[in-house]
Amino acid sequence: MRTFFNNCRLVDGTGARAVESALVVVTDDQITWCGPADAxxxxxxxxxxxxxxxxxxxxxxGLFNVHVHLALRLPFPEQRIDPFAPGYRAMLIYRRALEAIYSGTTSLRAVGEAHFMDIAVRNAINKGVLPGPRIQSAGSALIATGGHGHNSVSCIEADGVDGFRRAAREQLRAGADLIKICLTGGIGTPGEQPADKQMSDDEVAAVVEVAHGANKRVASHTGGSQPVKDAVRLGVDCIEHGYQFDEEAAQMMAEAGTFLVPTLCVTQELDYMRRHGVQEWMLTKARAAAVEHLNSIRRAVAAGVTLCVGTDLLPSDPVDGTVATIREVELLVEAGLSPLDALRAATFNSARLCGVERLTGTIAAGKQADLIVVDGRPDVEIRDLRQVRLVMKDGAVFRNELPNLDAPGLALPGVELAGGTFARVY
Ligand SMILES: [Zn+2]
Structure with missing residues (x-):
């Protein structure tokens, strides 16, 4: 089956300017031609x-969200309790993955999930057992004993070089696509600050060695100038959050080619937290981090660091009149990226981070047909990204609000209400 998308504006994700009168041809699951219609x-x-x-x-x-926890439940418990049986957790993750793709996020990177359930869902989708978005999975996040996330079942505690090596190898054995560590404190765990360093250099280096040996990347939850510099120096591939860092740290990331996933939603969207009944201690931390977080990301933009889009929140969760993934793209514009560069962060940059840029993340002949269609010109006015009318992955239609395309999209009760942490279906 060939589909001709006529009379469109093409934003290919590379940062190139829009082609105003474009034609995009999709054949089965791939893009087979794109360019000026009059070529x-x-x-x-x-x-x-x-x-x-x-x-x-x-x-x-199609958009990427490269920092998600699909079994997210708010408010965070202060103690480590598991509200879900493993099987139910898998179904919840799958449901939320569907909500993500419905809202325009065709690729996800899960950076900390219990019982390898993100890997199970990924495998089911990759094998064609179930339709859904692309998923990369970290398995559990690795933390020091008592470190960030010890109150979450999505993290496992380790200590010392041997302990972290073993924990990293266990994730790889289970099929992890990357390794996630928490180098510093953060927002969601009481009794610590975002710049508190919790892992030693030799522990970080051990994880990096194991991951790189398997050609996998290391993503590090990190705040604070010195921890960011340490992470870059030790070979970490991606800084998650970057709650606070100075110009020198930004320069180091830019020079080393370290990716940065700002997750600005975490500190800039306190209303979302409040509506979830998040406790005062966590709100206070998020509020305290907000200004310096945004300023740090501005420093990264100025230094030319490669930014990607991730939210911590569910991609489909309602935030400020849109969904989290799209709100995060808008926040990157507020941090200083041009709309075109923010769109590149959500597509090509994030595909590079995931190592799937040959497969997806741009609109080009030979890529998989992962695409969205929106009303308006998001490369000029980023808020137009809110007006998603079509979502396609591998050439299959997951959402269709176009008047002249006869394709049903997803038929799942309530999925149009996308917003899993508000849905109370668990
Ligand atoms: Zn996270």
Whole structure:
């Protein structure tokens, strides 16, 4: 089956300017042609091809959210308790993965989940057992004993070089795509600050050695200038959050090619936290971190650090009139990226972080057909990204609000209400 998306604006995700009168051709699960509609080599439709007039809407790559915990439950418990049996957890993760793709996030990176249930859901989707988004899974996050996230069942505690090596190898054995560590304190655990360093250098280096030996990347929850510098120096591939760091740390990230996933939603969207009944101690920490977090990300933008899009919140959760993934893209614009660069952060940059840039993350011939269509011009006015009308992954339609495309999309009760932590279905 060939589909001709006619009369669209093409934003390909690389940061290149929009092609104003574009044609994008999808054949089965892949993009087979894209470019100016009047190009001499543009293919012409034949009988049987599906033709869709996008009426000047913008077509762009499906969005990534590279920092999610799909079994998220708020408010966070202060003690380590597991509210879900493992099987139910898997179903909850799957449900929320569907809500994510419905809302425009076609690729997810799960950075800390209990019982390898993110890996189970990933495998089911990859094998075609169930439809859903692309998922990369870290398995459990690795933390020092008593470290950040010890109050969450999605983290496992380790100590010393041997302990962290073993914990990292256990994630790889279970099929993890990356290793997640918490180098410093954060917001969601009481009794610590975001710049408190909790892992020793030799522990970090041990995890990096194990992960890189298996050609996997290390993502490190990190706040504070010195911990960020230590992480970069020790070979960590990606800084998560970056709650506070100075210009020198930003320069080091830029020079080393270290990725940064700011998760600005965590400190900038306190209303979301409040509506979830988040405790005062956590609100106080988030509030205290907010200004310096945003300023740090501004320093990263100025230094040219490669930014990606992640939220900690569920990708589909309602935030400030849109969903979390899209709100985070807007926040990156508030931190100083141009709309075009913020869209690149949500697509090409995040695909590079996940090592899937040859497969997806841009609109180009030969890539998988992971794309969204929105009303308006999000590369000029980022808030237009809120107006998602079509979501496609591997050429399959997951959401369709286009008047002239006959494809049903997902048929799941209530999925249009996307917003798993508010849904109270658990
Ligand atoms: Zn997180």
């Amino acid at each position: 001499a080599e543009a293919p012409t439709p034949v009988a049987g091809d599906r033709q869709v007039d996008l009426a000047g809407r913008t077509l762009l790559p």
